[in-house]
Amino acid sequence: MSPIMSQCGPLRIVVLAGGVSAEREVSLESGACVAAALKQRGHRVLQFDTAILALHEIPRSTDVILPMLHGTGGEDGTLQRGLGRLGIPWLGSSAQASALTFDKVATREVLAKAGLPVAPGLALHSTASGESIKNASRQIGYPQVVKPAAQGSSVGISIVDSEREIEAAAAEAARWGEVFLIEKFIAGREVTVPVINGVVYPVVEILPAARWYDYSAKYTDEKTRYEVAPKNLPANLNQIVLSACKACGVTGISRTDLRVDSAGKAWILEINSIPGMTSHSLVPMSARARGICIGKLCEQLLLQAIYRCQVHQMPVTNAARSRNGVR
Numbered sequence: 001m002s003p004i005m006s007q008c009g010p011l012r013i014v015v016l017a018g019g020v021s022a023e024r025e026v027s028l029e030s031g032a033c034v035a036a037a038l039k040q041r042g043h044r045v046l047q048f049d050t051a052i053l054a055l056h057e058i059p060r061s062t063d064v065i066l067p068m069l070h071g072t073g074g075e076d077g078t079l080q081r082g083l084g085r086l087g088i089p090w091l092g093s094s095a096q097a098s099a100l101t102f103d104k105v106a107t108r109e110v111l112a113k114a115g116l117p118v119a120p121g122l123a124l125h126s127t128a129s130g131e132s133i134k135n136a137s138r139q140i141g142y143p144q145v146v147k148p149a150a151q152g153s154s155v156g157i158s159i160v161d162s163e164r165e166i167e168a169a170a171a172e173a174a175r176w177g178e179v180f181l182i183e184k185f186i187a188g189r190e191v192t193v194p195v196i197n198g199v200v201y202p203v204v205e206i207l208p209a210a211r212w213y214d215y216s217a218k219y220t221d222e223k224t225r226y227e228v229a230p231k232n233l234p235a236n237l238n239q240i241v242l243s244a245c246k247a248c249g250v251t252g253i254s255r256t257d258l259r260v261d262s263a264g265k266a267w268i269l270e271i272n273s274i275p276g277m278t279s280h281s282l283v284p285m286s287a288r289a290r291g292i293c294i295g296k297l298c299e300q301l302l303l304q305a306i307y308r309c310q311v312h313q314m315p316v317t318n319a320a321r322s323r324n325g326v327r
Helices: 024-040 078-083 095-102 104-113 130-140 163-174 215-219 237-248 282-289 294-311 318-323
Strands: 012-017 044-049 064-067 121-125 144-148 158-160 179-184 189-196 204-207 225-228 253-260 266-272
Touching: 012 024, 024 044, 024 294, 064 078, 064 294, 078 095, 095 104, 095 237, 095 266, 104 179, 104 237, 104 266, 121 130, 130 163, 130 179, 144 163, 158 163, 163 179, 189 237, 189 282, 204 282, 225 282, 237 253, 237 266, 253 282, 282 294
Parallel strands: 012 044, 012 064
Antiparallel strands: 121 179, 144 158, 144 179, 189 204, 189 253, 204 225, 253 266
16 A cells, blocks of 8 residues: 555545547546545545646646546547646556557557457558458458447447448448458457456456447447356456556556457457446446445545656646645
8 A cells, every 4th residue: 555545635636528529428427427436535526528628727736637538539648648748647548558559450460469369350541442441341251340440439330241231331430530440250258357557357248138239238228238257258368458458558447348259269359548437337347346436446546646656756736745645
């Protein structure tokens, strides 16, 4: 335990939520949930929408910042570069790690180079010809997943079962960025694994009523089911996830999504550097299985973020120093 853990009074916390990405509404809900949980623990919390206010308008009396901005502008390194200039401690991965994991093509390359399992796939530019797209689609084989290289929450994703579907799927993916990915669809179990400050939390298996865990299954379909710490998972699943997080440099709170095929092999789909924290999100669900409420979890992580700034002699505001025993 760090020296400040037992000396902490109420923190002045800014929760960043909202923004202008396709995931704005989910971000606002994540922000509201963690803000309410931290207020219940006695902290002074300001929810700050970056679509309305600029980062330099964050009060200088702030002790620590908790980013809950999902998607473009929040998880792609842009926000992290801005936070690094403020001199206020904040929780999360570096700008470099955030930019990497938000780019599915770049992430695949890093993971594959590290010898970690990713599905066969090909990246194409949004201006690719129809024939180039069809050739890539045939090369990957069916069924396949067509998705933007840089989006989250299943935005712009399609499952393609035959060549006649590829044109519409490619057009949808291209709406959301300059590069999209055609990837082999891995049939099997869908699981997600939170890693919090280097510690693997209980696996959550996702059991959607539909064919796959799309936007509707995530946020509106009441038939989607979840099982925490399911049985009969690959013995090396946690090690795969830890290795993936290490290869990509993610820290703080992350969530790695995977598929487990019928042969029991795990395949990495993506790494989320700012996963959802709504009342029905997967990281809080996993933490509850360990007896940790989301308010306590965030509080501990924020305290550690302040302490790391002091240990590594990073710039820390006077407010963070004086209010939390950091000298």
